[in-house]
Amino acid sequence: MPEEKMVNIYIMNKQYEVPAGVTIMKAMEFAGYQFVRGCGCRGGFCGACGTVYRKPGDFRLRSGLACQLQAEEGMYLAQIPFYPANRSTYDLQELTPELSTILTHYPEVTRCLGCNQCTKICPQGLDVMDYIAAAQRGDVEKAAHMSFDCIMCGLCVSRCPAEIVHYNVGILCRRLYGRHIIPKAEHLAKRVEEIKSGKFDGELNDLMGKSQEELTKIYDDRDMEQ
Amino acid sequence: MYTAEMLELIKVVEQTREKRMSETFPRINVEEKNKLLRGFHPDYMDGAMRPVQLGPNKGDALPHEHVDILESRSWVDPADVDLEKIDFDVDVLVIGGGGAGTSAAIMAAEGGADVLMATKLRHGDANTMMAEGGIQAADKENDSPPIHYLDVMGGGGFLNIPELVSALVSDAPICIEWLENFGAMFSKFPDGTMNTIHGGGTSRRRMHFAHDYTGAEIMRTLRDEARNRGVKVLEFAPAVELLKDDQGQVAGAILYNMETEKYYIVRAKAVIMATGGSGRLHINESPTTNHYGATADGIIMSYRAGAKLAFLNATQFHPTGVAFPEQVVGQLVTEKVRGLGAQLVNIEGEQFFYPLETRDAVSSAIIRECRERGKGLTVPSGSGVWLDSPMIDIIHGKGTVQEELPAMFRMFDNFGIKMDETPIIIYPTLHYQNGGVLINDKAETEIEGLYIAGECAGGVHGRNRLMGNSLLDILVFGRRAGMNAAEKIKNVKVGKLNLEHAAEYNQELDKLGLNERVSPILIPDYRYKISG
Known part of the structure; x- marks a missing residue:
């Protein structure tokens, strides 16, 4: 770690000297924070550590995940570990993958002003406004695929003048697509039936009764699918 | 660069x-x-382990970092806790809000139980969320649960507990179908056939995936389903000690609100421990892939309650x-x-x-x-x-x-x-805690009323888990724990609550002169350094 080079960052308006280039999460810990909120997987998957910041002399509001974003001189930052969100309750099995379903559960998608702030702030670089547009048209499949990499950090929600909760629209579309649009796997249903009928019980019991030596030999000799 | x-x-x-x-x-x-x-392999390096001095595994050599946690006092002084004032009175308490805990909660609720889930961080904050590569299930024509069984045993050094492996491979396709019904977006061909690839140690292409967000997709889908079903969740409220009743069965837990620092007493007819792994103990001084909350909390709470550990010396x-x-x-x-x-x-x-x-x-x-x-x-x-x-x-x-x-x-x-x-x-x-609290194929421990699911449990994977079998494990044993607990509680009457097991454990530590540390540690301490 290039600890010889230090930079000053401002965590909620307090100045700290931290090693240049470390992630904001590690920089905050170096500064003395022990997280309860605002820290999760530390690997860019969980959305716990959404962070907004500005740089000196620049009016733009920037964003990132504290676990991925690197400390730079003069960064002026705050975490947004939680943002209140509207969430609809539904029985997925009863739904149909169409526009009326989306409008029933999240009618506010039609209030989108097209300002694109959601896309601009997304730390995953998703085209958030475009997947909301797809949802507005009832294009569940497109919204599902476009929102797939969403980590539900909620930064989009914090910026939306139409008060849309984008990530909840996204997961509704993904679950509709996964359950009702893409066909079920026939080989899977067949295998489940075979298991429930006890087809493999005998063979499994036989293996369970084998010694370590017997298993080792069968294992070394087993054929590998290429 | x-x-x-x-x-x-x-x-x-x-x-x-x-x-x-x-x-x-x-x-x-x-x-x-x-x-x-x-x-x-680091497991075999000189000086990596020492024998634990008390409890059900007394004398067994385990990694120092685990022993430190096991040779630690309870958070609470049993003499100071008022167990008469019950904050939550439920059928099933699920401790941990990852993939295993959420599967357990969904199935326990489906079985008719009144369920409370308590989790240390947010619901879904877990290693499940970070599992990228895939989940195994033998559901293709050229594959079968017995072939999967053999791969699992070979991966684990042939030491895995057979009944657990049999449960794992037999339930695998059932779990994938369960997720498919919940709308989880597995990578599929247009006709619905699952796209599957190899993982380390697999003899068939049985690794199902969702790009490289497989665990995240499973976790957010399960969480969404749990929310739709109205499962009660307490976030930022980890358990710090189990409670027993006068029959000696596990009958609840003490939770700690990390934000208000208030304790809650939960009385329950069964407890499902699903606290995950222990990467944040940095065994062998290694960096880790693990979630911030992976600090072996369930291991020590179960151990104080008398549950035996298995394969915890395999990292x-x-x-x-x-x-x-x-x-x-x-x-x-x-x-x-x-x-x-x-x-x-x-x-x-x-x-x-x-x-x-x-x-x-x-x-x-x-x-x-x-x-x-x-x-x-x-x-x-x-x-x-x-x-x-x-x-x-x-x-x-x-x-x-x-x-x-x-x-x-x-x-x-x-x-x-x-x-x-x-x-x-x-x-x-x-990356992973291969062992944990010993369970049977119903996800039960030897302690009445205590179930374990997921990475906190031990025996399924022997000394080494294969890729794609942990996402599977959390579903298989999470579901089994939930279903079995829901059935069990129909005939359970909880007696007077007590903390005698924790008091005795503390006394034993006093005798050994080991009264410095307190566990579970809940969160790692990286202050004033660059770590983690």
Whole structure:
């Protein structure tokens, strides 16, 4: 770690000297924070550590995940570990993958002003406004695929003048697509039936009764699918 | 961004690529593997372990970091706790809000139980969320649960508990169908056929995936379903001690609100422990792929309650942790990178091991390549070897890396490294707790009323888990714990609550002169240093 080079960052308006280039999460810990909120997987998957910041002399509001974003001189930052969100309750099995379903559960998608702030702030670089547009048209499949990499950090929600909760629209579309649009796997249903009928019980019991030596030999000799 | 020296070394990898791509490095047999592990796996290094001095596993050698947690006092002074004032009175208490806990909660509620889930951080904050590569299930024509069984046993050194493995492989397709019904977006062909690939140690292509967000997709889908079903969840309220009743059965827990510092007493007819793993203990002083909350909380609470541990001396080091750039050292590079064809290459551009051997073997081979043979690369954190990721696009077509490994691509791209164009540098990283609290195939412990599911449990994976069997494990045993607990509570009457087990444990520690530490530790302490 290039600890010889230090930079000053401002965590909620307090100045700290931290090693240049470390992630904001590690920089905050170096500064003395022990997280309860605002820290999760530390690997860019969980959305716990959404962070907004500005740089000196620049009016733009920037964003990132504290676990991925690197400390730079003069960064002026705050975490947004939680943002209140509207969430609809539904029985997925009863739904149909169409526009009326989306409008029933999240009618506010039609209030989108097209300002694109959601896309601009997304730390995953998703085209958030475009997947909301797809949802507005009832294009569940497109919204599902476009929102797939969403980590539900909620930064989009914090910026939306139409008060849309984008990530909840996204997961509704993904679950509709996964359950009702893409066909079920026939080989899977067949295998489940075979298991429930006890087809493999005998063979499994036989293996369970084998010694370590017997298993080792069968294992070394087993054929590998290429 | 690579250094000039690294860019020079990449040329060596590029020069040998065409030749290597036509080579298949030979697999090793069981005997060769055992020799490799004894020589280089961190589990076998001198001084890595010491015997624990009290409790059901007294005398067993375990990693120091685990022993430190086990030889620690209870958070609460049993004499000071008023157990008459019950804050939550429920049928089933689920401790932990990851994949195992959420599966358990959904199934317990479906079985008619009144369920409360208590979780240390947010619902879904768990290693489940970070599992990238996939989930195994033998659901293709050329595969079967018995074939899966054999792969699991071989991966675990043939020491796995047979009834647990049988449950794992038999329930696997049932769990995938369960998720399919919840709308989880597995990668499929247009006719619905599951896209499946190999993982380390699999003899069939049975790795199901959702790009490289497999665990995240499973976790958010389960969480959404639990929310739709109205499962009650307390966030930022970890359990710090189990409660028993006067019959000696587990009958609830003490929760600690991390924000208000208030304690809650929960009375329950059954408790399902699903607190996950222990990577944040940094066993062997290793960096880890694990979630912030992976601190072995369930292990110590169950142990104080009298439950026996199994295979906790077997720690999994994932072969491919990030070794460069320094900012993300230790983070996971999914096994799917090798599943898609990337080879392991040393500083001289040579392939040195079969890339899809079991994880314990591949990690040991990488350590050997660097330590004994001196053919590793030098990086700021120590050593590493190449993982030749550009091979993936050459094999499967341009754009495959970005399509199939978006999270990996995004992570490296963030630091100016295009993994579809240049190889990446990796080294083994602390990844998984192979053992845990011993369970049976109903997810029960020997302690009445205490169920365990997921990484906190031990026995399923023997000494080494295969890729894609932990996402499976959390579902199989989470569901079983939930279903069995819901059935069990119909005939349970809870007596007077007590903390005698914790008081006795504290007294035993006093006698041993071990009264300094307190556990569970709940969260790691990285203040004033660069760590984690």
